[in-house]
Amino acid sequence: MGTILKCTNLAKSYGTTEAVKNIDMTLEENTIYGLIGRNGAGKTSLLNIITGSIFQDYGEVEIAGKKINRSEDIEDLCYVKEKILLFNHVKVMELLEIASAFHKNWDWDFAKDLLKMFELNPEKKFRQLSRGMESHVGIIIGLASRAPLTIFDEPVLGLDVIMREKFYSIMLEDYSNYPRTILMSTHLVNEITKIVEKIYIIDSGKILLHEDMDSFRNKSYYVTGNRKGVENFIEGKNVIQCETQGNIMIAALFDTINDKEMHNARRLDLSIDGMPLQKFFTYFVDGRNHIE
Ligand SMILES: Nc1ncnc2c1ncn2[C@@H]1O[C@H](COP(=O)(O)OP(=O)(O)OP(=O)(O)O)[C@@H](O)[C@H]1O
Helix, strand or coil: CCEEEEEEEEEEEECCEEEEEEEEEEEECCCEEEEECCCCCCHHHHHHHHCCCCCCCEEEEEECCEECCCCCCCCCEEEECCCCCCCCCCEHHHHHHHHHHHCCCCCHHHHHHHHHHCCCCCCCEHHHCCHHHHHHHHHHHHHHHCCCEEEEECCCCCCCHHHHHHHHHHHHHHHHHCCCEEEEEECCHHHHCCCCCEEEEEECCEEEEEEEHHHHHCCEEEEEEEHHHHHHHHCCCCEEEEEEECCEEEEEEECCCCHHHHHHHHHCCCEEEECCHHHHHHHHHCCCCCCC
8 A cells, every 4th residue: 555644753842842743654545544642742733734734843744745845735635624714704615615626536416415414504604603513514525525635633523422423434434435544633532443444642742652453452451360360461461551459450451462372361260351442542641540
């Protein structure tokens, strides 16, 4: 598979705040990525640099093999910001018309279907929309653009669970018909595990981890059982959190467990269960969290 985005050694500070610290990131064609991080981790700053919305202090960005300069119109990119500013007085339909002019793969039939699916009145002015409706407009632009690289910054802000599920399923269906690369930042860690193929975890301006979701699932486990047994089992393994309650120990592992070790665990009467991404994220990024 080819590369659609390549960032090398990106850095950005605001005064003394280092928002992005020497980030390298490579996105492959036709893949859905999740970018997860806490508040203030640097997600928006990174996405703004990638898309030429702000200028990095140093480092390089290439989209589809072309070096990106600030404020340049990037043909292969659709960037849906967390908040669409500057268009308050414009009607929804006018906003879609503006967006359509920038994207060569724009699909009007799909855009109109999406307006109906999200029950959005195209004659309403942007300033009359609720927060959730604003997100719908961003989602319509992002999906109907069918850009080779589509970047959503917090696309589901203000959407209820039904509308979020609707967005995820429409996106997946459209992606299977029109493969492209989608990078989506979000706080809703558990929800995106069903959608994304790869994740990047960012914290304090640095990429802490990037991982294939399949490989993540094969590496993230809870091991529970009597203390001695768990201690023996986890020796030499990558343990990200460990707790004891009386004689019972629970260890959160980020490591592979081979067949022989699985057999060994059964012999020691240990239980091995998959760990959800959200739990992994909290232990990994904020080690103070307790195992529940
Ligand atoms: N225009 C700015 N001026 C000064 N500091 C900024 C500016 N934009 C961001 N920052 C700082 O840079 C850091 C990263 O912010 P950023 O908005 O990129 O994080 P984020 O991960 O998108 O956060 P959130 O999830 O809360 O939106 C934070 O410490 C933030 O306060």
